[in-house]
Amino acid sequence: MKERRMTPASATLRHVILRPLLEQGAACPLDVMFVLNSLSVGGSESKVVRLANRLRERGAEIGLAYLNGPHVLLRQIRPDIPVWHLDRRGKYSLSTLVALRHLVREQRPRNVVAVSLYPTLYVLGATRGMRRRPRAIGLINTTxxxxxxxxxxxxxxPVLxxxxxxxxGSEVQRRAWLSESAPAQRRSCVIYNGVDVRHFRAMHDAVALREQRRRLGIAERAVLVGTVGRLAPEKGQSALIDALxxxxxxxxxxxxxxxxxxPMRARLEQHAARRGVSAQVTFAGAVLDVRPLLAIMEVFVLPSRYVETFSNAALEAMAMGKPLILSEIGGAREMxxxxVEGYVVPIEDIERRLPELLLRLAQDRRLRERLGRAATRRARSAFSxxxxIDRYSELFGCPLYGRGA
Structure with a gap:
């Protein structure tokens, strides 16, 4: 797919969108235009791509605009969803703001949705003062x-x-941003992240699981503890290596x-070496499909110290029947x-309790299985x-069930 950039000098949007629906005739007004930082493989970005695809399946008119690269998730977006790359340059780009404003006027979305904090600056600037202004909505992913x-x-x-x-993404997060008496409280809601429980489900092919472990060099009898996330200080992977x-x-x-x-990968590899566990720590790198790796994990740990709100990775592990150990951050206690489904550890107790919990779970297979079954039930009942999609459909005024486009 050849990528094209959008600039204010472009003659028409027909020449700058990545997926040109205008060639099929006059464009219908969009129900929702999402505005993202990028199409990188991140929790918020992946969630919005899944959300956009499902809304389109239900018959909603959806578009996605993103400020800058990377573009990794582009191929996972349905071909009938138009995508615009705004090609932001610099810290805050006035040309990008003008381009987005032109795009909103052209596409006439009823809702323009800023995904995370930074895009709110562009969404508010682009829609301000419009005679037929769309509703400006923010999906806040930071606690x-x-x-x-x-x-x-x-x-x-004050921007929000x-x-x-x-x-x-959680009640804890909403309370962190809004007091109960704040006027904006009445213009807000909590929508928990959802996991595709048909896509993420337990795998029982013992031969395939053993082969996956063998390829990664993991001993057959070892209890495999795993984590999924960006290798960065806020994710707390060094504490997990210490606990191991x-x-x-x-x-x-x-x-x-x-x-x-x-950015922390080299440091984490060095840390594992200093602790004498290099042979017992496998770095798998970034993968688009985590299911084969989640399938072989027996315990899932997310020891984040900052930023986390309501982890998609943890939900995926739950759906696949993995007991969880979560640091008490964001909506961990709501998840x-x-x-029952695992353990929630206060951040200040991670150093003491995480090794104890790993030892307990490693020595008790029945406990792992019981917690894992409970995790699957909760994922299916509360976080599908x-x-x-139903909650977002109602918020955006989209069809709950559409034509199956």
């Missing part, structure tokens, strides 16, 4: 900030007040599988009940993708 970045909360809090509606080393020193035969990539 806390990395150390030294707390100023971002002070900057964005200008949105017509805001969507939060301590659990092994206490006699547990455990192996760690880390799925994902990022699982401690001791279809339930999430």
């Amino acid at each position: 806390t900030f990395n150390p030294g970045q707390e100023w971002r909360g002070r900057v964005y809090r 007040r200008w949105l017509d509606w805001t969507v939060y 080393a301590r659990a092994r020193a206490a006699g547990a035969d455990v192996h760690l599988l880390i799925v994902g990539d990022g 699982i009940d401690d001791g 993708l279809e339930a999430m």
